[in-house]
Amino acid sequence: MSNREPAGKKSTYRKHMNTRKAADILTPLAFIAAALVIWQFVSMSGIVPNYMLPSPTQVVRALIADFPLLMQHSRATLTEAGLGLVFGVALGFTAAALMDTFPLARRGLYPILVITQTIPPVAIAPLLILWFSYGIAPKVVLVVLVSFFPLAVGLLEGFQSVDEDMIRLMKSMKATRWQIFRHVKMPAAMGQFFAGLKIAVSYSVVGAVIAEWLGGFEGLGVYMTRVKKAYSYDKMFAVIIMVSTLSLLLMALVRILQKKCMPWAYLNEK
Secondary structure (H helix, E strand, C coil): CCCHHHHHHHHHHHHHHHHHHHHHHHHHHHHHHHHHHHHHHHHHHCCCCCCCCCCHHHHHHHHHHCHHHHHHHHHHHHHHHHHHHHHHHHHHHHHHHHHHHCHHHHHHHHHHHHHHCCCCHHHHHHHHHHHHCCCCHHHHHHHHHHHHHHHHHHHHHHHCCCCHHHHHHHHHCCCCHHHHHHHHHHHHHHHHHHHHHHHHHHHHHHHHHHHHHCCCCCCHHHHHHHHHHCCCHHHHHHHHHHHHHHHHHHHHHHHHHHHHHCHHHHHHHC
């Protein structure tokens, strides 16, 4: 009897978790479906003129018709976002490590980091175009500016969340500063790092598109500007769907990477 109880409890727990996972998936899908039905009704009823708010079916047709072209522009946007994200991660990690190691650096750098986030990307993008011309450089710089902040702040909070007793224990064992950083602070900051990375990957795509609005030769932002001038709002909505899809896919990749790097954080999901 005592052997059956744990098995029964385990089975009940698994059923509960499966039900919860199904609810987590179905609930947002139901809300999205309801929003699409309302959108279709508003568009067909004429409450909003069709040229201003194309119906979901029109947007899907535009997405299918222009899909090869959208994929071509997506490659340019993803290249800019990827390069900017790599530099943003490096810059955020360096800034967080400096602020954690040197209190003076934290007092000096942290206010500057906050100030950089008060400047709208749309406001600084024209300056970047002026300084770096219309190539890939200004797009990458803008992506770096919008993506490194959540990484720097998340890592800094993770580094400083370490138990002081653990650090004292490592020092009593003659551990070097690098060993304390590698074996204590880095594992403690992994959760905050990936949380910041999820935000950064979505910001990177949006930042690249904003930079492309103001000039360039290819990219989803450039394509969006062209279809806007042609008043093809169904194609504009198709670009928005593409940008959202790319951001969600990148966030899903970050989650997969987090599971590989932090398997202990997902033991309850098995």
